[in-house]
Amino acid sequence: MTETEGRTAETPEALTPEVIQSFKGFGLDWKCRDMQYEVGKTYEHVGPVQACATGFHACEYPLDVFNYYPPATSRFAEVEQQGDISRHANDSKVASRKITVRAEINLAGLVKAAIEYTTKRCLPIDPKSPASATGTRGAASATGTRGAASATGYQGAAMSCGYDGRVQAADGNAMFLVERDDNYNIVNVWAGIAGRDGIKPGVWYHLVEGKPVEVSE
Numbered sequence: 001m002t003e004t005e006g007r008t009a010e011t012p013e014a015l016t017p018e019v020i021q022s023f024k025g026f027g028l029d030w031k032c033r034d035m036q037y038e039v040g041k042t043y044e045h046v047g048p049v050q051a052c053a054t055g056f057h058a059c060e061y062p063l064d065v066f067n068y069y070p071p072a073t074s075r076f077a078e079v080e081q082q083g084d085i086s087r088h089a090n091d092s093k094v095a096s097r098k099i100t101v102r103a104e105i106n107l108a109g110l111v112k113a114a115i116e117y118t119t120k121r122c123l124p125i126d127p128k129s130p131a132s133a134t135g136t137r138g139a140a141s142a143t144g145t146r147g148a149a150s151a152t153g154y155q156g157a158a159m160s161c162g163y164d165g166r167v168q169a170a171d172g173n174a175m176f177l178v179e180r181d182d183n184y185n186i187v188n189v190w191a192g193i194a195g196r197d198g199i200k201p202g203v204w205y206h207l208v209e210g211k212p213v214e215v216s217e
Helices: 062-067 107-120
Strands: 016-027 042-044 056-059 074-087 093-104 131-133 139-142 148-151 157-160 166-169 174-180 186-193 205-208 211-214
Touching (some): 016 062, 056 062, 062 107, 107 157, 174 205, 186 205
Parallel strands (some): 131 148
Antiparallel strands (some): 042 093, 056 093, 174 186, 205 211
């Protein structure tokens, strides 16, 4: 069985035998390209494996699935990829020899998974200090009151989860915000991508009544 999708790969990395957990998009009928999938089943590709060319494709970073499947007209699943692995140079898309469709995941689940993905890659900092991610796929996290996190590198992510936290990011980078009440209880969470859905690159945002609002201070 063969599946191809997406863009032309730019110098994909060498094949490596791995087992990874990732996320995959489908049409509403559980088809990707012309191939039919089912939850709980494993599929194996015969032949070369190359990102954006051959093999089964999914994304390690949950929100990257939106680059290939729009949220309103798609379904998404947690998948396991194994065997030969070839990574895409431009985002977290991965091609593999085998893929197992583990479980369907909704948009809220993707956002939660994206936050967990980012948090695991964040380095601890002084909560009173701003955090900044400047390198490729860097992640910045701020936890204190009015903590500020920015992602100005390539394919980076910024998260602020303290009281009245704020984030900013370069075009295409991920942004995560947590809104807390005066007792520091979490009341809302939000995830977005700078340069999309009205979110301006390089502008500070905080979360007000569940919506990202530009910081006026």
